[in-house]
Amino acid sequence: MNLDLTEEHELVRRTVREFATERVAPVAAELDRDGRFPYELVAELADLGLMGMPIPEEYGGGGTDTLAYAIAIEELTRVDSSVAITVAAHTSLGTMPIFLFGSEEQKREWLPSLASGERLAAFGLTEPGAGSDAGATRTRAELRDGSWIVNGAKIFITNAGTDISACVTITALTGDGEISNLIVPNDAPGYEISAPMHKLGWRASDTRELSFRDCAVPEGNLLGPRGEGFKQFLEILDGGRISVAAMGVGLAQGAYDLAFAYAKEREQFGRPIASFQAIQFRLADMATEIEAGRALVYKAAWLKDQGRPFAKEAAMAKLYTGELSHRVANWALQIHGGYGYMDESAISRLYRDQKILEIGEGTNEVQRMVIAKHLGL
Numbered sequence: 001m002n003l004d005l006t007e008e009h010e011l012v013r014r015t016v017r018e019f020a021t022e023r024v025a026p027v028a029a030e031l032d033r034d035g036r037f038p039y040e041l042v043a044e045l046a047d048l049g050l051m052g053m054p055i056p057e058e059y060g061g062g063g064t065d066t067l068a069y070a071i072a073i074e075e076l077t078r079v080d081s082s083v084a085i086t087v088a089a090h091t092s093l094g095t096m097p098i099f100l101f102g103s104e105e106q107k108r109e110w111l112p113s114l115a116s117g118e119r120l121a122a123f124g125l126t127e128p129g130a131g132s133d134a135g136a137t138r139t140r141a142e143l144r145d146g147s148w149i150v151n152g153a154k155i156f157i158t159n160a161g162t163d164i165s166a167c168v169t170i171t172a173l174t175g176d177g178e179i180s181n182l183i184v185p186n187d188a189p190g191y192e193i194s195a196p197m198h199k200l201g202w203r204a205s206d207t208r209e210l211s212f213r214d215c216a217v218p219e220g221n222l223l224g225p226r227g228e229g230f231k232q233f234l235e236i237l238d239g240g241r242i243s244v245a246a247m248g249v250g251l252a253q254g255a256y257d258l259a260f261a262y263a264k265e266r267e268q269f270g271r272p273i274a275s276f277q278a279i280q281f282r283l284a285d286m287a288t289e290i291e292a293g294r295a296l297v298y299k300a301a302w303l304k305d306q307g308r309p310f311a312k313e314a315a316m317a318k319l320y321t322g323e324l325s326h327r328v329a330n331w332a333l334q335i336h337g338g339y340g341y342m343d344e345s346a347i348s349r350l351y352r353d354q355k356i357l358e359i360g361e362g363t364n365e366v367q368r369m370v371i372a373k374h375l376g377l
């Protein structure tokens with residue numbers, strides 16, 4: 001057993017940490033305050049080859065393993081969750097379905113511009129009436145004269161409405177109890193995208209409601225065999241959970257770093273608050289839990305890279321890091337006292353950005369359901 005990261009993985013960490021510190025950190029608060037999508041940063045991430053890391057080079061991606069990708073997402077989230085989720089949703093949810101289930105023709109059509117980061121892709125699974133029960137999709141697609149005619153709605157969809165969004169892969173009923181995935185191009189007639197939704201956190205990321213009114217999608221945009229949509233989206237979610245779990249570790253690490261620095265600098269009762277044992281114990285607990293969470297995430301990524309089953313470990317990593325980031329963000333803000341509650345303090349943004357990590361890509365309860373199923377319950 002060797003727990004050392006390879007030189008390549010260390011290089012990914014150093015590169016992304018440098019980018020996050022030098023390019024993202026100075027603008028993160030402003031992007032959050034203005035709810036402005038980070039187009040300039042996405043272009044820079046694309047130049048660095050970070051918008052399609054696990055997609056093979058022949059399709060314009062970085063050809064890295066899942067572990068390298070998880071490390072990159074962790075490092076971005078340490079500084080800013082909006083930028084991190086933009087990359088993670090684009091890669092794991094938007095691009096991956098086309099790579100995993102697309103025909104060679106579909107891959108050649110879509111992947112080069114997506115994996116290079118020139119365009120963005122989204123995954124539209126959630127509906128107003130189908131959240132945790134994602135299979136309860138009501139959106140319908142009917143084959144008529146060589147086109148899928150789509151009617152229905154999706155909600156809370158990441159990356160669907162930016163100026164550079166190319167497409168959304170949606171789940172739709174193509175028959176009774178038959179779910180299929182369809183790639184809907186952003187310019188499809190009858191496809192309407194709402195204004196950006198207002199959120200507690202992830203304010204610089206793009207979240208939209210989508211509606212389809214007799215929306216015509218070319219017949220050839222069916223992804224994989226008809227009726228495979230349910231199986232496909234479960235597989236997509238399994239992989240996506242590793243990146244959201246990496247966000248949990250990254251957010252917790254960022255919150256810890258802020259709390260550590262503040263505790264050393266802030267003086268009360270004539271000495272730095274870091275000299276009080278109560279604060280030291282909090283920081284010790286935080287550091288310990290972060291280490292445990294990181295080990296879970298890297299193990300899930302490693303299993304995936306070995307081609308071994310990883311769904312249970314991905315759900316465990318997502319569950320644990322979701323709850324861990326909650327505890328750590330809360331303690332980190334507590335260590336900041338009243339200053340942490342002010343908008344201008346970075347910890348308040350991390351605190352707001354944290355909550356969604358226990359909801360998106362399957363709630364904590366859904367992760368427990370997935371884990372229990374794998375345990376044979």
Ligand SMILES: Cc1cc2nc3c(=O)[nH]c(=O)nc-3n(C[C@H](O)[C@H](O)[C@H](O)COP(=O)(O)OP(=O)(O)OC[C@H]3O[C@@H](n4cnc5c(N)ncnc54)[C@H](O)[C@@H]3O)c2cc1C
Pocket residue numbers: 089093122123124125126130131132133155156157158159199202207356359360361362363364365366
């Ligand atoms: C900012 C943001 C971005 C998102 N991005 C995307 C995206 O890009 N694509 C996409 O498809 N979706 C996206 N989502 C949707 C997200 O995945 C869903 O919000 C999530 O799956 C939960 O569904 P819901 O909100 O309908 O909650 P519900 O399913 O209504 O759940 C409400 C509560 O009930 C609990 N619950 C439900 N069923 C059970 C049960 N059987 N046992 C116990 N408890 C249960 C839940 O755990 C939760 O606490 C995003 C959401 C947000 C907020």
